[in-house]
Amino acid sequence: MAIEVRGVSKSFGRTPVLKDVSVDIASGSLTALLGPSGGGKSTLLRVIAGLETPDAGAVLISGVDATRLSPQRRNVGFVFQHYAAFKHMSVRRNVAFGLEIRKRPKAEIQARVDELLQLVHLEQFADRYPAQLSGGQRQRMALARALAVEPQVLLLDEPFGALDAQVRKELRTWLRRLHDEVHVTTVFVTHDQEEAMDVADEIVVLADGEVKQAGRPQDLYDNPASPFVMSFLGPVTELDGRLVRPHDIDVTAEPADGSTAAVVNRIVHLGFEVRVELTAGDRDVWAQITRGAASRLGLAPGDTVHLRAVPAAKSLAVADA
Numbered sequence: 464m465a466i467e468v469r470g471v472s473k474s475f476g477r478t479p480v481l482k483d484v485s486v487d488i489a490s491g492s493l494t495a496l497l498g499p500s501g502g503g504k505s506t507l508l509r510v511i512a513g514l515e516t517p518d519a520g521a522v523l524i525s526g527v528d529a530t531r532l533s534p535q536r537r538n539v540g541f542v543f544q545h546y547a548a549f550k551h552m553s554v555r556r557n558v559a560f561g562l563e564i565r566k567r568p569k570a571e572i573q574a575r576v577d578e579l580l581q582l583v584h585l586e587q588f589a590d591r592y593p594a595q596l597s598g599g600q601r602q603r604m605a606l607a608r609a610l611a612v613e614p615q616v617l618l619l620d621e622p623f624g625a626l627d628a629q630v631r632k633e634l635r636t637w638l639r640r641l642h643d644e645v646h647v648t649t650v651f652v653t654h655d656q657e658e659a660m661d662v663a664d665e666i667v668v669l670a671d672g673e674v675k676q677a678g679r680p681q682d683l684y685d686n687p688a689s690p691f692v693m694s695f696l697g698p699v700t701e702l703d704g705r706l707v708r709p710h711d712i713d714v715t716a717e718p719a720d721g722s723t724a725a726v727v728n729r730i731v732h733l734g735f736e737v738r739v740e741l742t743a744g745d746r747d748v749w750a751q752i753t754r755g756a757a758s759r760l761g762l763a764p765g766d767t768v769h770l771r772a773v774p775a776a777k778s779l780a781v782a783d784a
């Protein structure tokens with residue numbers, strides 16, 4: 464179901480946390496709310512869920528004004544970072560919980576829970592207790608529980624935030640696949656741009672309570688609306704007063720039209736790529752080049768080289784920051 468957030472504002476005391484926020488979330492999409500800590504992501508998610516009431520503006524779910532509806536009546540599933548499972552209940556009972564309180568017939572519950580456990584690859588753990596699962600398995604159980612009642616919308620607040628990097632990566636791939644199977648409109652909060660780029664169809668960049676930009680990951684990366692978005696979505700460096708992506712800088716031994724001389728300080732080999740740290744005038748700058756390019760140039764600290772942004776490079780004036 465599509466979600467429309469229209470002109471939502473919310474303050475806690477005198478502090479505005481959401482300022483006239485409007486967001487369109489397409490039906491069946493997987494959308495990331497991405498931004499720095501304290502930017503208002505969780506608050507926006509809670510407003511969509513009905514756990515917070517906005518001071519102004521509206522939330523429409525599937526075209527219906529849900530602003531004054533209780534969370535229960537919005538038909539949303541919710542998963543938090545520190546998911547609280549029922550410790551004394553088996554995985555199966557945890558997943559069944561929402562269906563049991565809705566007094567669904569036993570056979571239906573059993574069939575649905577089996578299907579969900581399969582979907583989240585926990586069928587062999589059905590009779591374990593939450594304490595006997597790994598963190599990643601517990602989060603998958605939380606997702607199965609949220610999906611059990613067939614929500615129209617799934618809202619995930621840093622669902623993998625507390626897990627280590629490797630498990631996070633596995634779970635986000637898994638979430639993407641799950642979403643491709645069930646297509647429930649999903650919004651997840653993250654402060655990790657790589658996670659957002661990897662998983663989401665759409666990214667909404669939220670900072671200081673405002674939507675800084677929204678769009679497809681590649682579009683935001685290639686055409687950031689501001690230096691803030693550009694630096695939030697990937698590495699940047701400054702060359703001649705402009706922000707550019709370090710992989711968009713050409714490093715040459717000889718000067719070229721419009722190039723800037725720079726002195727090599729340090730060369731860092733990062734597997735396939737090489738990070739070259741330099742000083743141009745009184746400014747630090749870095750370029751990311753391939754191993755092949757680095758060895759062709761025969762770079763060494765103290766060398767003077769010449770830098771130029773490649774012709775198609777996206778760059779923004781630093782003064783806009």
Ligand SMILES: Nc1ncnc2c1ncn2[C@@H]1O[C@H](COP(=O)(O)OP(=O)(O)OP(=O)(O)O)[C@@H](O)[C@H]1O
Nearest residue numbers: 475476480498499500501502503504505506507654
């Ligand atoms: N119930 C509340 N009462 C008072 N202030 C709050 C409340 N909830 C959130 N805030 C404040 O609102 C601001 C935005 O918080 P929010 O949790 O929405 O940000 P966030 O982008 O999700 O950050 P994080 O990534 O750290 O979770 C913060 O400054 C926070 O301290």
